[in-house]
């Protein structure tokens with residue numbers, strides 16, 4: 001079951017690479033067949049990813065220590081790709097804009113590719129990780145990250161396709177509104193993610209906030225998006241500025257998620273004598 | 276007199292400065308930017324570690340700016356305080372306007388109809404269509420009616436209360452900050468190690484000061500369970516809380532499931548083996564058997580102290596020695612510490628010095644390490660967080676909408692219907708609402724015909 005789950009992941013990874021290329025072809029060649037195929041592949045990929053996650057879940061019970069598959073970097077990356085695909089596909093359904101896929105689906109592909117480079121073994125949970133709050137924390141954070149990810153994809157597309165040069169066209173306005181709406185979704189979920197994380201930390205370690213680099217970076221991300229919302233509300237920032245702001249925010253998300261582990265621990269190492 | 280007005284204009288200046296949203300925008304970004312520093316520079320390390328990493332001058336700079344404990348530095352707290360003041364003043368500034376908007380007399384709104392977005396005619400005179408229009412509009416909210424030069428105007432509105440969502444969010448930020456402050460000022464945090472079977476009534480605070488509790492805590496049993504792979508799956512401390520020596524409450528502490536007594540929370544944090552090492556202690560003519568521990572200083576018969584730093588049940592040194600070995604730290608009456616090697620009596624190579632130790636026997640008991648916390652602010656935090664999420668939903672997903680319907684007679688004896696709307700956000704949503712209402716009214720016409 002575990003093996004099947006992992007095999008499905010490999011297939012979906014390639015499928016999302018293919019879907020990315022198809023979306024690109026659709027955009028460049030303006031041929032509907034490509035767009036249609038891309039959507040079908042992405043939907044099927046989403047269904048397969050769902051199956052893979054469920055299988056992994058079941059497999060962990062078979063191994064005798066069942067737990068929800070949201071407990072380490074590998075599992076969270078897979079879930080991140082899943083939420084990205086889901087949120088993107090919903091937006092595609094609502095807006096009929098396949099061009100967003102050129103930017104959103106590659107993100108899901110990269111997340112899966114990174115996951116494939118990690119150890120996929122299902123391991124039992126350390127005592128500190130046995131908490132429903134932790135599951136809620138991972139799910140809300142990653143839904144939030146995916147919201148921000150789709151927003152960033154929309155922003156990139158807004159800038160690359162030069163929407164800001166015709167900022168009051170219906171399409172530019174629609175995109176601008178979508179960038180804002182996805183940031184709002186992300187912001188609410190990130191807030192919920194930070195809150196559930198604090199509740200977990202409080203029950204595990206007796207402190208809801210300890211200023212560790214990961215926490216601080218999630219706070220930085222939160223502050224940046226809070227500033228974005230205020231800029232829009234009070235200064236009427238729109239279009240290009242919001243698109244750039246959203247990209248900066250997503251940069252913070254990526255740093256919170258990857259940078260903190262990869263870079264900051266390196267900076268810490270002099271203190272422990274490793275560096 | 277002139278002095279008074281000057282100071283009031285300074286007050287006004289300060290007020291205006293703190294009521295600006297530009298300031299809050301800047302403060303949010305400043306907080307984000309400065310917070311980065313504390314993630315690049317390790318926090319709360321020993322000075323030597325900073326000197327090694329950043330050089331002597333770098334360390335002096337870090338120390339001067341408080342960057343080694345940045346999030347508790349005065350300047351960082353000052354930015355947080357400025358944000359709080361900003362929030363309070365901004366809200367105080369705007370709340371009266373918002374409330375006035377909510378309590379506004381409908382007659383005023385009736386007179387200020389927006390530009391119509393939908394326009395069509397219905398058969399019959401305006402009075403004949405009035406009831407139908409009222410009925411359609413009642414789906415939005417309570418219907419008010421007024422007379423304008425052109426004809427009859429109806430108004431309904433909904434979601435006015437959603438304008439308060441932003442205040443809920445901002446209040447929640449203040450509640451969270453207040454909770455953090457309360458925890459800082461009135462709470463404490465520390466830890467305690469308890470050997471199985473032992474009872475303690477004091478803990479060690481994080482600043483290393485002991486703190487006496489007004490109850491006691493006994494560790495009845497400590498257990499570790501394992502997965503088949505050998506990885507630990509659960510640490511569990513079964514404890515009894517005692518008040519005046521009487522057991523009052525039993526609890527099982529496991530990671531992620533703390534126990535509370537008199538408002539103080541106990542968390543499973545660490546565990547280990549506490550060693551009881553029987554040694555003979557010799558100083559001049561005095562020789563005694565004493566029991567030393569690796570957990571705490573034990574007082575020796577002459578008022579000095581000793582503890583076990585390291586212990587091996589059995590070591591081998593070529594064929595000269597095989598048997599137990601211990602390293603013992605010893606503190607004399609002047610408070611100077613020194614360490615000694617100890618072996619089985621009369622063998623090995625005991626350290627020379629004013630005193631000597633020999634290992635007679637050992638036994639061990641499991642101990643459990645608990646984190647202890649008292650935080651009267653934590654409920655503010657949870658209330659604040661809940662309010663914040665609720666406030667977000669109100670602020671982002673509800674809008675204050677007003678819909679006007681004007682019915683006026685046409686020259687052909689029909690009724691001209693005009694629909695207009697106003698909202699504080701989500702214009703597309705308003706447009707859909709107006710379209711639906713229009714369709715409603717025209718649909719009734721089709722049924723009537």
Ligand code: HEM
Nearest residue numbers: 226229233294295296299358361362365441444448670671
């Ligand atoms: C850390 C904190 C803060 C958070 C999470 C926050 C959150 C929000 C949110 C969610 C909105 C609604 C935005 C929208 O509907 O698009 C908002 C609006 C607003 N915020 Fe904040 N805010 C914070 C701090 C501040 C501060 C310090 C001020 C001080 C002046 C402020 C002033 C405003 C104003 C004036 C509005 C617009 C209200 C209106 O007219 O409806 N915010 N804020």
